[in-house]
Amino acid sequence: MEWQWLPGHLDDLAAATVQHLQLSLLPVLLGLIISLPLGIVSVRWRWTYPPIFGVANLLYAVPSIALFVFMSQYVTGLSVASAIIPLALFTLSVLVPNVVDGLKQVPDPVRQAATAVGFGTLRRLMQVELPIAVPVIVAGVRVATVASISLGSVAGIMGLGGLGQLFQDGQQRDIPSEVFAGIVLTIVLAFVCDLILVVVQRALTPWTRARKGAAA
């Protein structure tokens, strides 16, 4: 493999990485913003869950390439939006069920006690139920993030930016080291993002850690 391509293109690699972060993480954020209310509604009114989850799941069945092509051809043109919107829709199939599971595993006595001490419905949701659901929701966010970083490459191949460009460019101009750099950077990005999420979750939920010994 020819390695001399790399030193001269570090700037390009950095730019592609930053762009990839944007086009793969923004969808997760958007997906979470959409999933939270959908999940809350699904738990509050149980009958809404099958249709909501059904649609989210069906969206995932649409081939990503097809959706990227459709968006860039007919909707948002050749821009990051054409990557972000489909990727955001894909996260729903993971995030909605996790929000639902997270809220459902709030122990009934806890919910009852919250009601009995005088939490209103909204306050109970914000101060009791959602905080207790955080570990399960974050678990979903981790899966969605890694999946989104991986799928984001496909968007790049379609010419929508990010690390995927390196695959396309490297293949067309026969620069294997460029393709290789793209693969490594994708993996590193996924790993680092996942690690950050683990750290964030530990900071948010000190109460899940078994630290009897440390506190005694």
Added chain:
Amino acid sequence: MITFDHVTKRYPDGTVALDDFTLDCATGEITVFVGTSGGGKTTALRTINRMVDPTSGRVLIDGQDVRDKSPAELRRGIGYVIQQVGLFPHRTIRDNIATVPYLLGWDKKKARETAMELMARVGLPTSMAKRYPFQLSGGQQQRVGVARALAADPPVMLMDEPFSAVDPVVRAELQQEFLRLQAELHKTIVFVTHDVDEAIRLGDHIAVFRTGGTLVQHATPAELLARPADDFVASFIGRDRGIRLLSFHNADGIELHDAAVVAGSADRSAARAALAGVSGEPWLLVVDDARRPIGWLSQDALDSVPETAELRDAGLLPIGNTFTVGVDPLRSALDSSVLSPSGRAVGVDADGAVLGIATQADLATAIRTVAAGDLHPHPLDRAPDEPAEPAGDA
């Protein structure tokens, strides 16, 4: 006072959880709801804080209908403790206790100070303030539960089987501290349990429920034991009703004798002299210099005591339990008698000094007096096979 005014709860499927329930729960007292499962006791409790809204009838707190306030506002003024505790796992012990003060918008510092005071009050080390619920034992968690209910100093407390999930030793401890707390705080407490012994131990008044949501009897524990309203209540209370009743009568009426009490420093001849003074008494109670009991000495054993030995060295038999006059109930005196090798109960004062000895005949006299007052108040007015009158609302 909490007033139930013809409260009925009927579910859409036709189940009646509570059937025309009328009762007053006195201010500053513990009213225990006890009964079989499906008796409606928890449903009745929950109508007070509107966790259940009655199909018909009213619930009043100090004359005010509970529906006059919004549920959230009402509930912030009513402490609530449940069997599964229901602590918030994501909040520290201190913040769990301060829940209601936070909801009421107290200053954060004041809320936390209150929480710390309450931790001490319910017997939790304040060093636990920053721990999370999962780091505590079941008994400790329930103490937090009680502290959380008390945090905003509500006049009314609702407790739904709060001590049922812990082991018997911890339960007894929690019950005792609960009574100690109540003696200081004088809350109006409604306490649900399926354990009739717990009801008798804790209740100022007890309401007995039967399946179908009907109130069968409302009475003090002593009345309940003495005069259960019907066979259901009698069988629900269970065995040893008579013995348990003795817990509610003090032992002050027992006649005590102190002629057979001798000092441990005395010798055989002094003991003989003491025995001679009480004809037919075969037992001596040997006491120390502060008149605390050391042990029993029988007349027969006295013969084998060396002439010059002190009685305290004479191989005395153990005392078993004593009872404290003015404090312990008649049941403790009976217990003392049963456990004593002499068959006699030893009455002591608060310092443990012997006041006197009661024979089984003396106990029998005291028990007959109780029975005459409580169980058979008018034995001559009634034919022997006529049932006792059911006790009405007291």
